[in-house]
Amino acid sequence: MVLRRVTAEHLARLGLALVVVALPLGLAGAWVHAHTSQSATIVHARVSEDGGWLPGTLRARVEIPLQLQLVSDDVVHGFAIGRSGAPPVDLPPGQLVETTLTFSEPGTYTFYCTRWCGPAHWRMRGVIEVAGVQGQTASEPEPLYLSLGIDIDAPHPAAAVPALRPSASRAEALGVDLPEGNRSRQDFIRRSPAETWQSLRSDPSGAPLSDAQVWDLVARLWRSTTTAEALAEGRALYAQNCAACHGEAGAGDGVMASSVPPAGEALSVGAHLSGPADFTESSTLLGASSALLQGKILRGGMGTGMPYWGPILTEAQIWALTDYLWTFQFEE
Amino acid sequence: MRHSSWSIVVRLAILLALAGLVLAFPWPAQAGTAERTVRVEARDYAFRPWRIEANTGDRLTIELASGDFVHGLHVEGYEVSLTAEPGQPASATFTADRPGTFRIRCSVPCGPLHPFMGGRLRVGPPVTFLRTLLLGFLAVVAGGLGFGRKARIAEDGGA
Amino acid sequence: MTRIDLGRIPVVRALLVSRGPQLVLQLAALAGLSLVIVSGLLGTPVGNRNPATVLVWIAWWAALMIVAVPLFGRLWCSICPLALPGEWLQRGAIHRPRGPGRGLSLRWPPRLRGMWTQNAAFVLVALFSLPVLTQPRLTAILLAGLVLLAIAISLVFERRTFCRYLCPVGGFIGLYSQAALLELRVRDPRVCAQHKTKTCYSGSTAGYGCPWMAFPASLKTNVSCGLCLECLRTCPLDNVAINLRPIGTDLQKPTRVGLDEAFKSLLLVGSALVYVLVLLGPWSNLRTAAASVGSMPWVTYSAGFLLVTLIALPGLFHLATRLGTPNGSPPLAGWGVFRAFAPALIPLGLGAWAAFSLGLVLANASTILPAISDPLGLGWDILGTSAAAWTPLGGSLGAWPMVVLVLAGLTWTSRRVRAVAEDLGGGVRMAVPVWGFSLLLASGFLWSFVA
DSSP: OOOOOOOHHHHHHHHIIIIIIIHHHHHHHHHHHHOSSSSSSEEEOOOOOOOOOOOEEEEEEEEEEEEEEEESSSEEEEEEEOOOOOOOOEETTTOOOEEOOOOOOEEEEEEEOSSSSTTTTTGOOOOOOEEEEOOOOOOOOOOOHHHHHHOOTTTTOOOOOOOSSBBHHHHHHHHHOOOOSSSSSSHHHSOOOHHHHHHHHHHHGGTTTTTTHHHHHHHHHHHSSOOOHHHHHHHIIIIIIIHHHHHHTTSSOOOOOOGGGOOOTTTOOOOOSSOOOOOHHHHHHSSSOOOHHHHHHHOOOTTSSSSOOOOSHHHHHHHHHHHGGGGGGOOO | OOOHHHHHHHHHHHHHHHHHHHHOOOOOSSOOOOOOOEEEEEEEEEESSSSEETTOOOOEEEEEEEEOOEEEEEETTEEEEEEBBOOOOOOOEEOOOOEEEEEEOOOOOSSOOOOOOOOEEEEEESHHHHHHHHHHHHHHHHHHHHOOOOOOBBSOOOO | OOOEGGGSSSSHHHHHHSSHHHHHHHHHHHHHHHHHHHHHHOOOOOOGHHHHHIIIIIIHHHHIIIIIIHHTTTHHHHHHHTHHHHHHHTTTSSSSOOSOSSSBOOOOGGOOOOHHHHHHHHHHHHHHHHHHHHHHHHHHHHHHHHHHHHHHHHHBBSSIHHHIIIIIIHHHHHHHHGSSSEEESSOHHHHHHHHHOOOOHHHTBBBOOOOTTGGGGOOOSSSSSOOOOOOHHHHHTEEEEEEOOOGGGGGGOOBOOOOOHHHHHHHHHHHHHHHHHHHHHOOOHHHHHHHTSSHHHHHOOOOOOOOHIIHHHHHHHHHHHHTOOOOTTTTTTHHHHHHHHHGGGGHHHHHHHHHHHHHHHHHGGHHHHHHHHTTTTSOOOOOTTTTOOOOOOOOGGGHHHHHHHHHHHHHHHHHHHHHHHHHTTTTHHHHHHHHHHHHHHHHHHHHHHHH
């Protein structure tokens, strides 16, 4: 064995090896390790046009925490599990955010993006398949519009429209009680305001009232069957999810309106809307019941750009939204 | 031809005085102040309108509406910041008491061209460019008052 | 003119002659390059969070344009990591010479000498610059490509052929290094004339022959000297000086430069103008066009870029130089006046590039530490700064620092124009159109910063 003196050249080569071999290999190794880790799953968030959530399907088991490392690759996104109470997690571009999810029931959970990321924002959804033993969960009740047999794709013109914007507080001043059959929440959500007006109009207690005053009663029915909290929640949900297309003032002129494809040939009847619905248009909205609106929100519009919110919003949230939508027609 | 150091000082003083005049010359007073609201749409790495104009002393409200992603609007100098996304505009009100032209930048990363997404807030009369242009003219004059140094031109350039 | 020979200070000389300090800096630069390439390829695609884009285009580029080149000339070239792997492979050694190196050591074809190839390389990179500037993966690919090219060139051609004739950055650095405080020159040319073996060029056991293929005794400007200090090590007669000198000395005495170097001066100031107008101006569709490489709008934008920088601005300048010129007499015929006046634009170009870089670095310096703290976008926090918010600097100063840099450059350029006009015997009448051209360019820069 020949012993060589360690020369400056050797040291220099060692330094070089550290810098161009060890350093890159170390970094690359750390990267591979992070991406093959069993303990945490890296999920990339991109605008839908570039792939959306990658991966889009995750797997978990009940009661075993699922560790996620979420990172946005382009713009601000947000992460939330549909129909859960957990607050959303914002994803600033390029910054990895960790979150841990634990599921108590098996099933298919939808996760979605909570910050607007382009026209296809609502399509940015993924699923988590949670495996495990099925517990005692009550089955989902049938949505109201189905049990009532409402065709949510059919046009719903209002048979009557108010001349003046109805006001619930003006109705309070009338000092008239709402009659039986038009008093409870169930009464309100099953009928369209136009139908409610017809019903109140033909009721004997409504005889001394003018048409406008009966409309005010309709508004009062709406307001008395909802709460300030529900309206506030509805307002927040509308701003986050609906205003971009339907407009902040509900006129169907949101910034994304031009990106929404018009109602297409897939719709057999009622394809008269050529963009997001205008909630300020009395002749159409007042002909729709809250149940119909719930159905539209749940199922989305086939052939239109209206998203389906069933996997995302809870029933309570959708009812809060429908309650809020009436503020585009009625005064509190 | 050598200039005396006295004449150099005099020339420098005149130039500096002119420069000061250009910078400080008061522009004629504008029409009175007002409450002004400007809606700025942020989309495709652009702010529309690119330039917001206001009179000095105006109470200015900037409303930021986004057309595609989460965008931010940051006004340099006034240090006003807003964040908005489609459907959720944001606004801020402040008094534009300092005249000048201020850079507006997007303050929320919104894609590759984000660093170059910007605009301007101009408070007061549109004089800043004119002033710097006049300063440029003075700069040419200052440089042109060269000291007549003669140098030979070498036959073949450089190494 | 006072020059201080730093080589006469024993401590300084020892540090410069020793290869240790230089090697440490070279390895540090290589470490930076490794980090940049790996993080560019594997890290987040978000430009302001990835060290590739942040370290290269914000930290290094601004340091280069505002500090390194105006003050220290080509000093960066002595530690530039793009050239080192190729050079060390070519030499077969990193430290002192160990015999003949590898590679074919071919001479660069005479027809391709001069700066035209560098001009072309610069223009090529400039056309793709917006996506490269904003996307880490493309930055990494560009740098990796340049390193591989440098290696290939080093194994085929002699010495630093890549640096001298092909490097797109080298064109910028070389031209503007003439403003610097540092220079390498010989102390006494007569000593060189009598020295038979010229080890500064041919090399010895102490060091390599000039890698830049320059002959130290004939260095009159900084343009071709990469400050690698080999000649300091090989000269047996201690005739090489590293001088500290007044700023811009190379520009004081106009030497007639070749058309390639003159054109480069126009090219650099013209491209600066296009950059500031496109990147800082109100025409967002121009920016989008510049970024969408391969599309029809990009083709249009590129055609416009080439038209302005290669034809319109040089053509206008040529016209301006001829307007005040008496006809015919050599050396004023043909391109003579163009070549005489073009170097006068160097201060304005440098001021404009420095101003543009200053704006970028003030706005985005706060992204540097967070990017380094989490280089691969895996949620690390090495420096504890990963979550630091974006904080633009210098807001209260507005555009005035940039204006000052442009005006300083314009003043100096104006002075150079006057000096050249007098040297050519044309006086003020000859200078006026060129002053006008300079003011026109400067107004473009000023408008993009303040309007």
